[in-house]
Amino acid sequence: xxxxxxxxxxxxxxxxxxxxxxxxxxxxxxxxxxxxxxxxxxxxxxxxxxxxxxxxxxxxxxxxxxxxxxxxxxxxxxxxxxxxxxxxxxxxxxxxxxxxxxxxxxxxxxxxxxxxxxxxxxxxxxxxxxxxxxxxxxxxxxxxxxxxxxxxxxxxxxxxxxxxxxxxxxxxxxxxxxxxxxxxxxxxxxxxxxxxxxxxxxxxxxxxxxxxxxxxxxxxxxxx
Amino acid sequence: xxxxxxxxxxxxxxxxxxxxxxxxxxxxxxxxxxxxxxxxxxxxxxxxxxxxxxxxxxxxxxxxxxxxxxxxxxxxxxxxxxxxxxxxxxxxxxxxxxxxxxxxxxxxxxxxxxxxxxxxxxxxxxxxxxxxxxxxxxxxxxxxxxxxxxxxxxxxxxxxxxxxxxxxxxxxxxxxxxxxxxxxxxxxxxxxxxxxxxxxxxxxxxxxxxxxxxxxxxxxxxxxxxxxxxxxxxxxxxxxxxxxxxx
Numbered sequence: 486x487x488x489x490x491x492x493x494x495x496x497x498x499x500x501x502x503x504x505x506x507x508x509x510x511x512x513x514x515x516x517x518x519x520x521x522x523x524x525x526x527x528x529x530x531x532x533x534x535x536x537x538x539x540x541x542x543x544x545x546x547x548x549x550x551x552x553x554x555x556x557x558x559x560x561x562x563x564x565x566x567x568x569x570x571x572x573x574x575x576x577x578x579x580x581x582x583x584x585x586x587x588x589x590x591x592x593x594x595x596x597x598x599x600x601x602x603x604x605x606x607x608x609x610x611x612x613x614x615x616x617x618x619x620x621x622x623x624x625x626x627x628x629x630x631x632x633x634x635x636x637x638x639x640x641x642x643x644x645x646x647x648x649x650x651x652x653x654x655x656x657x658x659x660x661x662x663x664x665x666x667x668x669x670x671x672x673x674x675x676x677x678x679x680x681x682x683x684x685x686x687x688x689x690x691x692x693x694x695x696x697x698x699x700x701x702x703x704x705x706x707x708x709x
Numbered sequence: 710x711x712x713x714x715x716x717x718x719x720x721x722x723x724x725x726x727x728x729x730x731x732x733x734x735x736x737x738x739x740x741x742x743x744x745x746x747x748x749x750x751x752x753x754x755x756x757x758x759x760x761x762x763x764x765x766x767x768x769x770x771x772x773x774x775x776x777x778x779x780x781x782x783x784x785x786x787x788x789x790x791x792x793x794x795x796x797x798x799x800x801x802x803x804x805x806x807x808x809x810x811x812x813x814x815x816x817x818x819x820x821x822x823x824x825x826x827x828x829x830x831x832x833x834x835x836x837x838x839x840x841x842x843x844x845x846x847x848x849x850x851x852x853x854x855x856x857x858x859x860x861x862x863x864x865x866x867x868x869x870x871x872x873x874x875x876x877x878x879x880x881x882x883x884x885x886x887x888x889x890x891x892x893x894x895x896x897x898x899x900x901x902x903x904x905x906x907x908x909x910x911x912x913x914x915x916x917x918x919x920x921x922x923x924x925x926x927x928x929x930x931x932x933x934x935x936x937x938x939x940x941x942x943x944x945x946x947x948x949x950x951x952x953x954x955x956x
C-alpha cells in the first residue's frame with residue numbers, strides 16, 4: 486500500500502511540475518508536428534502509400550520525441566539533489582520509477598492522441614472507426630518506450646556524455662517495440678482494419694518483462 | 710523546535726571504506742556516536758566529511774565496512790537491541806534527517822507544496838499541519854505559497870532544514886548547514902539545533918571553522934585524506950580541531 490501511496494504523491498508532483506512548465510509536452514508536440522508536416526509536404530503520399538509508410542513514420546517520430554522527453558526525467562532531479570531527498574523519504578524506491586514511468590507514459594500518450602487527428606488529415610487515413618483500438622496500441626507501445634526509457638534515463642543522468650548516452654542505450658533496445666507498434670498500427674490503418682493480437686501480445690509481454698526487471702533491479706540504478 | 714517523542718539513536722561506523730576507482734574517499738573509519746551526542750566534523754575540502762555523512766544517510770553504499778544505528782548507546786554501556794546493520798537499510802523506527810550541500814527541494818513547487826509532498830511520502834500524520842508548523846518555525850509562513858525558485862539562498866536553506874525535520878528525526882545529519890544563511894539565520898539555526906541536542910537527538914554536522922553552530926558540538930572529529938586524525942570531547946582540543954588551518 487505504501488508503494489502505491491508514494492507513487493500517487495510522486496505522480497502528482499510530476500504532473501504539477503510539468504503542467505506548470507509545459508517543458509516536455511511543448512517540445513515533443515512541436516517535434517512530432519514538424520516531422521509529420523515535413524514528410525507530408527515532401528512526399529505528398531497517396532492513400533495507399535500513407536497506409537504503408539504512415540505507421541512507421543508516426544512511430545519513428547514518437548520514438549525520437551520520447552527520447553527527448555525522457556532525457557530530463559532524472560536529470561532535473563540532480564539540480565538540487567532532490568533524488569536523494571526522495572530516496573530518503575520513500576518506503577520503496579520502485580515508487581520513484583513507477584511515478585516517473587507513469588508520468589512519461591501519460592505525457593507520451595497525450596502527445597500521440599493530440600497528433601493523431603493531424604496525422605489523419607495530412608495523410609488522408611481514417612482513424613475514427615478504430616480510435617479505441619488505436620489508443621490501446623499507443624498505450625502499450627508508449628509503455629514499452631517509457632519503461633526502459635525511464636530506467637536508462639536514471640543511468641544516463643549519472644554518466645558522462647549523458648546527452649549521447651540515453652539514445653545510444655535506448656534506441657537499439659526499443660527496435661522490437663517500434664516494429665511491433667508499427668505492425669499493430671498498420672493493421673488498424675489497413676483497408677480492412679484488424680487488431681493484430683499477435684503484435685499486441687508481444688507489446689504486452691515486452692512491457693511485463695521490463696517492468697519486472699525494473700522492479701527487481703531499479704534500486705541499484707538510483708545509488709550514487 | 711516542536712518537542713515530540715522519538716527513539717534516541719546512536720550511530721556506529723565500523724571500518725568504513727569508500728573508494729571511487731583507485732581513489733580513497735574514506736579509509737577504515739570507525740566511530741561510535743552515542744545517542745544525544747552532537748559531533749562536528751572538520752577537515753579540508755575532500756577530506757571525506759560529506760561522503761561519511763552520505764554513508765550515514767544511507768545514500769552511498771560503502772565499499773567496505775558497515776553503519777549501524779543502535780537504539781540506545783551510552784558510552785561504554787552499549788545496548789544492541791534494535792540494532793540495524795546493513796549497508797543500505799533504513800534504520801527502523803529511527804528517522805534520519807539530512808541537510809546536504811544542495812537544498813534537496815523542488816524549485817518549481819512552493820515551499821508548502823514541497824514540505825507537504827515530502828511529509829506525505831514519509832507517512833507523516835497531518836502533513837499540512839506539520840508543514841505549516843515547520844514553515845512558521847523557520848520564519849517562512851508568509852512566503853509559503855511562493856515558488857522556491859523565487860527564494861534567496863538563505864530562504865532555500867531554511868526550507869531545506871524544515872524538510873529535514875519533517876519526520877521528527879532522532880538522528881540529524883547536516884552537511885555545512887549554515888551555507889547561505891545570514892547572521893540572523895545562523896542564530897536561528899544554532900538555537901534550533903541547541904533545542905534538538907538538549908532534547909537528546911543525535912547530531913552529526915560538517916563545518917568549516919568555528920561559529921555559533923560549532924559551539925554546540927559536544928565532540929569534534931577531524932578527517933584528513935579520508936582518515937580520522939583527531940577525535941575529542943575536551944573543550945580546548947575541540948577548539949584546536951575546529952580552528953585548524955584549512956578546517
